[in-house]
Amino acid sequence: MPNHASFSLKARLQSFVHAFAGIFQLIREEHNARIHLAATVVVVIAGLALHIGRVDWLAIVIAVGLVWSAEAFNSAIEKLTDQVSPEWNARAKFIKDVAAAAVLIAAMMAIVIACLVFIPRLIRL
Template identity: 45%
Template sequence: MSDKKKDPIGFSFAWNGIREVARTERNFQIHLAATLLIIIAGFIFQLTRLEWAILFLVIGLVLVAEITNSAIEKIMDHLKPELDPSAGVIKDIAAGAVLVSAITALVVGLIIFIPKLYVLL
């Protein structure tokens, strides 16, 4: 019985974290806007189930990378509020993970959408 009480609490903390990132992090907001546009494009181009699955995997990859990057930045700002070169490198590495995931998502999106756009021409 006590396990059931812990699950909603953990979920609510996680949901609060997602809401906080969506509310305060500009890059996350940009990724959410891009996600919305991609979903709309997916409906317009009538993606297959496999294409949807692949898109949602790479979208999730980017959003998770951005959330992780935001958490790392906040941790570093808390631990090292003054300018610190090593903290800057840590933040840069986390930002690099977001960039790699975003480039991966872009390439996957191009692979899926370019043939569909080509058919229209």
């Protein structure tokens, strides 16, 4: 039987420290993450300025969270693939391309959601 450690608040807090370190590394090391950060800031400011409703905020938060999650997974997959297979090979390329495609799909859907939320409000100004 595996040895399960008892619950430790210190260990739980440390896991959050590691997770936030990962977010900061992502922003510091990945150019696309900085683009996502800028887009997130713009969308939040636009949402506040245009007084969007709760359902619209929900859609925006889900879209932004999905893009950030996809970017984090993509970056981790790319780093792991480079570590495991430093030389070029077709499988590694496929893995990295599909992971990047996930980010692209999420970002495109986030743009669609942003357009659905903001364009009607901008037209009414």
